[in-house]
Amino acid sequence: MPNTPSSPSTTVVRDTLHTQVVGLLRQRLMDGSLAPGSKLNERVLCAEIGVSRTPLREAIKQLATEGLVTLEAGRGAFAAAPSRDDIEQTFDVIAVLEGLAAERAAQRMTEGALAELQALQYDMQAAFERRDLQAYYAANARVHDLMSESAGNAVLRQTWQQLNQRLHALRYRSNQDETKWRRALAEHAEMLLALRQRDGAALRRLLEEHLRRKRDAVLEQFSP
Template identity: 45%
Template sequence: MQDSTPSADTTLASMLPKVERQRLHDTVVGHLRNFIVEGVLKAGTKLNERELCETLGISRTPLREALKVLAAEGLIDISPNRGATVASLSATEIRDTFELMSGLEAFSGELACERMTAVELAELKALHYAMLACRAQDDLSGYYDCNRQIHDRINQAARNSALRQTYLAVNRRLQALRFRSNFQKTKWDSAIHDHDEMLIALEARDGKRLAAILRQHLLDKRDAVLHMLAAEADAAPVTSEF
């Protein structure tokens, strides 16, 4: 599979038009969130406010407001001395957070099988087929958007407000890693298979089965991400200090 992520020399400005003033706040937050999720702004990257303002065609005030939102979501860290930096998770934090997410998704699936309406199920199936079309075109960005919506709608269909708020808070921290978990073709195809099985379980209203699929689906993503990060660390050049 060809890597669908932007190359290192791709400028942020080339990826989007100048931000319109209408709904400025939400638009800026959305663009920056997507940059982080899709790896344009990688974990540990120090954010250059001047560059971001020029790219988005905005002043520093709306940018800083957007950065505060992303900091509250756990996507960036803001330090009085260092400014804003894209947040990074340790291997232990990644493992723990994916394990928590696997339980949240499993519970969402179990409740969704009881509470999802026929209309919601039909909409979910349409998203599933759109996701398959993106996979056929090696469109990782489009695939991930459909994938994210599917998981989100299963959670919404659970109709549990406490679960919903916890799910959103935890999932925000994992979005960039969930996106990267499909970089390898075998992992991507395995995820597709899982989604096929999810749909079958939903149509059968088999909550226990869907819960088991979702739990393992998230644990497989955990393993894929940890393996990928370990491989990257092994491949990184070793520097010596004299």
């Protein structure tokens, strides 16, 4: 009997399930519920999330491409555990990339994008006041993404996206110290002001300093 193609509704359901499983696992990896270096136990995760092994394994493969999971032949999947050198070097490079993108974005960003950034700043402030780190990170991630997008350089954006995937969990956890979180929020307000003034040089400096402080905050948490 010939195979019957999946209907559009079936495809949507599958895509939605995949997206949900990826999102749930990504959040656990980012907030440390799945600790760096820990093995992803498929049986336990399937029971907790309520899915079969097929969508779970598909999600794990995607997260491996993002650098959040490492796959070891014969051993399984593990939450990524970057070394101290990996952390330091990756942050150093992405600081330069984001700084360049921000400098270019200062001259190219539309008024609509500026208005979105202002709204995101309000969202981050509200999330901080609620101590809602997940909501804060979502808005924060969009800020950095929007500046990268507004640079108008496809090669720069693609390179940044590939590298940034490796830092999601580290950037998320860098704000778990409330004092550093408050400071990061204030730094974003300064960056928004420089962007409104179209001061690309100042924005580049502020963003590079911001990311290097992120690097230092992450390294403080690192257990040698």
